[in-house]
Amino acid sequence: MGVFEIYKQLLKAFGNQNWWPVENNFHPxxxxxxxxxxxxxxxxxxxxxxxxxxxxxxxxxxxxxxxxxxxxxxxxxxxxxxxxxxxxxxxxxxxxxxxxxxxxxxxxxxxxxxxxxxxxxxxxxxxxxxxxxxGNRRFFVVDAYTKRVFSRLGFFPENQNYETVRKFFEKNLPKNIKIYKEFHALIVKLAKDFCRKKPFCEKCPLKEDCSFKG
The missing domain is CATH 1.10.340.30 (Hypothetical protein; domain 2)
Incomplete structure (x- = not known):
C-alpha cells in the first residue's frame, strides 16, 4: 500500500483531526x-x-x-x-x-x-x-511517531534522518497543505492509540498491511 492510500485509510478510520489545536486565547x-x-x-x-x-x-x-x-x-x-x-x-x-x-x-x-x-x-x-x-506552507512535519509507524510498515529504518523522511513524504503525497496537516495528525493518533512502543495491533486500521507484530 502506498503512502497516500495509508492517509486515506487513516482518514476513513479516524476522521478529520483538525490540527493545530488552538484556543484562540493568543493574539494573533x-x-x-x-x-x-x-x-x-x-x-x-x-x-x-x-x-x-x-x-x-x-x-x-x-x-x-x-x-x-x-x-x-x-x-x-x-x-x-x-x-x-x-x-x-x-x-x-x-x-x-x-x-x-x-x-x-x-x-x-x-x-x-x-x-x-x-x-x-x-x-x-x-x-x-x-x-x-x-504559516500554511507546504512542509511535512516528521516526529518520532512518524518514524515508528512507517518503519514498522517497512518504508525506512526507525533511525532514518529527518530530512530523508520529510522528503519521502513530500515526494509521495499530493502537494496539498490540508493533507500534510491531516496526515501528520492522523499518524500521531495512530501512534498514540495503536502503534505504541508496545503496540496494540489487534484493532489497528493498518494491521492487514503491516508485517510488524508486537
Whole structure:
C-alpha cells in the first residue's frame, strides 16, 4: 500500500483531526501555534496546554508580552512544559526574531526554512510545525511517531534522518497543505492509540498491511 492510500485509510478510520489545536486565547492566533510548537519539545501536549493556560491567565498572550516579561517570570508560567529555563529563552529569542505581533504573519509568509533553523532552539520538527500550521506552507512535519509507524510498515529504518523522511513524504503525497496537516495528525493518533512502543495491533486500521507484530 502506498503512502497516500495509508492517509486515506487513516482518514476513513479516524476522521478529520483538525490540527493545530488552538484556543484562540493568543493574539494573533498564529502566535499560539508558534509558542505551542516550541513548548511541545520533549513533552506531551497536555503539559503544553497547562503552560499556555498559565500564560493566558497572566496576560502573556502576544509577542510584545513575551518580550516585556522578565525571563524568570516566564519560566514560572511555562514550568508544566518542562525544560522551562531553556524554553523561556527560546520563546524570547523567537519573539525577538519576529519583532512584533503585527509582523508575525509577514514573517511566517516570507522567512525561509533555512533562516528559521538558524534561530536558537528551532530544530527541523519545530520549524516545519511553525511553517505548516502557523504559516500554511507546504512542509511535512516528521516526529518520532512518524518514524515508528512507517518503519514498522517497512518504508525506512526507525533511525532514518529527518530530512530523508520529510522528503519521502513530500515526494509521495499530493502537494496539498490540508493533507500534510491531516496526515501528520492522523499518524500521531495512530501512534498514540495503536502503534505504541508496545503496540496494540489487534484493532489497528493498518494491521492487514503491516508485517510488524508486537
Amino acid at each position: 492566533k498564529e502566535w499560539e501555534i508558534c509558542a505551542g510548537a516550541i513548548l511541545t519539545q520533549n513533552t506531551n501536549w497536555n503539559n503544553v496546554e497547562k503552560a499556555l493556560n498559565n500564560m493566558r491567565k497572566a496576560g502573556c498572550v502576544t509577542i510584545e508580552d513575551v518580550l516585556e516579561i522578565d525571563e524568570k517570570d516566564l519560566r514560572e508560567l511555562i514550568k508544566p512544559a518542562g525544560f522551562y529555563k531553556q524554553k523561556a529563552e527560546r520563546l524570547k529569542i523567537f519573539a525577538e526574531a519576529v519583532g512584533s505581533s503585527e509582523n508575525l504573519k509577514t514573517f511566517l509568509r516570507k522567512t525561509s526554512r533555512e533562516n528559521l533553523l538558524r534561530i536558537k532552539g528551532i530544530g527541523p520538527e519545530t520549524a516545519d510545525s511553525i511553517l505548516l500550521y502557523a
